[in-house]
Amino acid sequence: MRSEGFVFHQGRHRNTFGSDETTMTDKSRKTKQADSKPPAKPGKPKPAAAKGATEKKPAGKAKAGSEPAVVSPDLALLRERIDGIDRHIQELIGERAQFANQVGKAKGKLAAAVDYYRPEREAQVLRRVVDRNDGPLNDEVLVRLFREIMSACLAQQEPLKIGFLGPEGTHSQQAVYKHFGHSIHGLPLASIEEVFQEVEAGNADFGVVPVENSTQGTIQSTLDMFLTSGLKISGEVELRVHQHLLSRSGRIEDIERVYSHPQSFAQCKAWLREYLPKAEKIAVSSNAEAARRARNADDAAAIAGASAGNVYGLRTVAGPIEDRPDNTTRFLVIGRELFTPSGNDRTSLLIFIKDEPGALYNVLSPFAKRGLSMNRIESRPGHTGRWQYAFFVDIGGHVQEPAMREALEELEELAHEVKVLGSYPVAIA
Numbered sequence: 001m002r003s004e005g006f007v008f009h010q011g012r013h014r015n016t017f018g019s020d021e022t023t024m025t026d027k028s029r030k031t032k033q034a035d036s037k038p039p040a041k042p043g044k045p046k047p048a049a050a051k052g053a054t055e056k057k058p059a060g061k062a063k064a065g066s067e068p069a070v071v072s073p074d075l076a077l078l079r080e081r082i083d084g085i086d087r088h089i090q091e092l093i094g095e096r097a098q099f100a101n102q103v104g105k106a107k108g109k110l111a112a113a114v115d116y117y118r119p120e121r122e123a124q125v126l127r128r129v130v131d132r133n134d135g136p137l138n139d140e141v142l143v144r145l146f147r148e149i150m151s152a153c154l155a156q157q158e159p160l161k162i163g164f165l166g167p168e169g170t171h172s173q174q175a176v177y178k179h180f181g182h183s184i185h186g187l188p189l190a191s192i193e194e195v196f197q198e199v200e201a202g203n204a205d206f207g208v209v210p211v212e213n214s215t216q217g218t219i220q221s222t223l224d225m226f227l228t229s230g231l232k233i234s235g236e237v238e239l240r241v242h243q244h245l246l247s248r249s250g251r252i253e254d255i256e257r258v259y260s261h262p263q264s265f266a267q268c269k270a271w272l273r274e275y276l277p278k279a280e281k282i283a284v285s286s287n288a289e290a291a292r293r294a295r296n297a298d299d300a301a302a303i304a305g306a307s308a309g310n311v312y313g314l315r316t317v318a319g320p321i322e323d324r325p326d327n328t329t330r331f332l333v334i335g336r337e338l339f340t341p342s343g344n345d346r347t348s349l350l351i352f353i354k355d356e357p358g359a360l361y362n363v364l365s366p367f368a369k370r371g372l373s374m375n376r377i378e379s380r381p382g383h384t385g386r387w388q389y390a391f392f393v394d395i396g397g398h399v400q401e402p403a404m405r406e407a408l409e410e411l412e413e414l415a416h417e418v419k420v421l422g423s424y425p426v427a428i429a
């Protein structure tokens, strides 16, 4: 049970764009994460020391948040350097955008924005960013910045249209921004089913849907959609999910009912038992919907992400309040086509096994034989009537790579039916 790591808040919480959502790659765990810690007390940012310059304390005492009338020469010099670097960065971003435009033209006259999008190339660019990173900024921060640059470069053609489980302020929306950057056109939709439908109909270029949570397990409704949908998985996003208790008044003593999505209630079970054992718990379709309802009464609260609090003007009563501090949700990006290998990919398969002894062992052996690792296996009723189970399996590799291609050919003989749901880059930072 959680005994520390959340704080009760008194004021309206500040916009924490991106700072409450980080990922859980091995590399990121190694680096010190300012943004994966519990909310810190407000403090003055520390500038990184510029090469060859030492910062002396400015003479005279300044009030917090203000500066002495005469700025010290050292401070002025440091700012001059920053100004120069900013000019340089800006020129380079402009130059990059021009080249990205030329790349777009080199692709020929394509029908729509989605045809210019290359997730495998973006993954390669971002992996290089991570490989090059020597600090002081951590991998997540740098990946986020470069994501935004690529997002803006691509949007020169036309912004991508991305469907997600709305309304505004959901963790799904955060996952959209994390994967595609902010230069997109987001389409908040009413259900996961609708996200699939809008991508199938071509009204959205891609959709982002939650598939599993580290605390709560699989989101069955998403997996079940793949049983009948022809859509392909083109990416995955891992999002550190922090839950907050949000209300209009910001006072815990006022709260008699709490709205949230069932998954979020489950993620905060111990906290609720300890601090709000008597409050009525009301399940709704999303956390953002919970926040929307909580804004209408002082005795109501919502469990949701910080961004939902910003969207609906709620105060943070306490947070983060999830029982497990590593609470992470994995989302899938769904689209209409398969993309080429990025060099570090995962393949998701749906395998309908034959109703015979050893069937599961048989269907997995073609991968094991070739050293292809299985990251995940999940069984669901097959919905076919005749065949009892469908297995969702994630394997390391891409369908266009020889070992995977051979394994799939062998598998075709052993399984009742095999559906390739997608081959896509492994989530980055």
Ligand SMILES: O=C(O)C(=O)C[C@]1(C(=O)O)C=C[C@@H](O)C=C1
Pocket: 100, 103, 104, 116, 117, 118, 119, 121, 122, 125, 149, 150, 151, 153, 154
């Ligand atoms: O390399 C490409 O194909 C590009 O279109 C350029 C670029 C980029 O900005 O780096 C932009 C969009 C694509 O999704 C991938 C990369």
